[in-house]
Amino acid sequence: MFSPRVVSLVPRTGPRRFMSTASKLTTVEVNDKTGIATLTMCRPPVNGQNLELLLDIKSSIKEIENDSSRGLIITSASPKVFCAGLDILEMHKPDQQRLRAVWTELQNVWCALYGISMPTAAAINGHAPAGGCLLATACEYRVMVPDCRIGLNETQLGIIAPKWLVSGFLNILPKRVAERALTQSRLFTTDEALQEGLIDEIANSKEEAVEKCAAFIGTFSKVNPVARALTKLQFRAENLRQFHKEREQDVENFLSLVNRPEVQKGIGAYLEGLKKKKANKQ
Numbered sequence: 001m002f003s004p005r006v007v008s009l010v011p012r013t014g015p016r017r018f019m020s021t022a023s024k025l026t027t028v029e030v031n032d033k034t035g036i037a038t039l040t041m042c043r044p045p046v047n048g049q050n051l052e053l054l055l056d057i058k059s060s061i062k063e064i065e066n067d068s069s070r071g072l073i074i075t076s077a078s079p080k081v082f083c084a085g086l087d088i089l090e091m092h093k094p095d096q097q098r099l100r101a102v103w104t105e106l107q108n109v110w111c112a113l114y115g116i117s118m119p120t121a122a123a124i125n126g127h128a129p130a131g132g133c134l135l136a137t138a139c140e141y142r143v144m145v146p147d148c149r150i151g152l153n154e155t156q157l158g159i160i161a162p163k164w165l166v167s168g169f170l171n172i173l174p175k176r177v178a179e180r181a182l183t184q185s186r187l188f189t190t191d192e193a194l195q196e197g198l199i200d201e202i203a204n205s206k207e208e209a210v211e212k213c214a215a216f217i218g219t220f221s222k223v224n225p226v227a228r229a230l231t232k233l234q235f236r237a238e239n240l241r242q243f244h245k246e247r248e249q250d251v252e253n254f255l256s257l258v259n260r261p262e263v264q265k266g267i268g269a270y271l272e273g274l275k276k277k278k279a280n281k282q
């Protein structure tokens with residue numbers, strides 16, 4: 001179903017770039033000076049996480065890992081949106097096999113990003129609801145541009161974010177703040193996110209966000225990388241262990257939830273809302 005991955009390495013003069021996949025839904029650029037890889041999601045208009053984007057993100061993370069980069073920065077090519085979360089069209093009147101694959105790949109992406117040993121940072125250059133927040137909170141550091149929103153708004157959609165999906169959030173926020181945010185479906189503004197500690201810094205542009213992420217990764221230059229990696233994984237091991245224990249059941253739960261007639265009705269209504277928003281804009 002998917003084209004084989006084509007990886008072309010440009011010689012190491014200046015920043016080198018390798019396009020991750022034939023479908024080009026992500027690009028990876030490694031800065032030769034710093035050794036830091038920037039993974040950019042490029043699925044217009046909002047980086048909706050459909051199956052192909054998720055597969056591409058996962059493969060790019062693996063490439064960066066195999067390339068032994070010094071760190072990974074994730075960002076978006078879209079000017080206003082970091083990532084809008086799961087592509088809602090994947091969940092509306094879904095093909096069952098594909099739906100199963102979508103959820104499995106979301107799990108795989110989270111697992112690959114959350115569990116990677118190298119330093120990670122998110123340059124959040126736009127809105128990051130739901131699955132977008134999942135990517136950002138799987139990283140160790142977050143820099144966000146002003147006037148955007150980030151959070152886990154699942155309950156507003158009538159759905160429940162599973163434990164593994166919340167675990168990045170819980171690494172960052174006090175439990176009480178996390179519980180309230182999830183039950184209220186709170187989308188934090190950039191300023192609120194900084195105040196609560198959901199993000200670490202604000203940057204005025206994507207470029208500045210990437211620079212600040214690189215500076216964070218640079219702080220590890222004098223730390224023994226093996227000791228750093230083991231320490232990071234020690235902090236994350238319990239969440240990962242729990243995830244692996246529950247991941248198959250989690251897929252079944254997701255399928256059963258999405259297929260419920262009332263959830264399908266809700267997804268349909270949500271899609272209509274997005275269409276109306278477009279009509280009102282025109």
Ligand SMILES: CCCCC/C=C\C/C=C\CCC/C=C/C(=O)SCCNC(=O)CCNC(=O)[C@H](O)C(C)(C)COP(=O)(O)OP(=O)(O)OC[C@H]1O[C@@H](n2cnc3c(N)ncnc32)[C@H](O)[C@@H]1OP(=O)(O)O
Binds near residue numbers: 048080159162254277
């Ligand atoms: C939705 C029900 C899900 C049911 C799942 C059931 C069980 C699952 C259990 C747990 C799941 C948790 C895991 C994660 C879940 C998710 O990620 S669900 C998705 C949640 N995402 C959102 O709620 C974001 C919705 N979008 C927005 O709020 C805004 O679009 C925005 C990202 C803030 C950007 O705003 P703006 O710049 O104004 O752009 P537009 O709204 O005009 O959008 C541009 C076009 O993009 C389309 N679009 C937006 N979001 C999505 C999306 N998530 N999937 C697919 N398409 C999306 C939008 O319709 C516009 O398209 P057109 O130009 O009209 O064609």
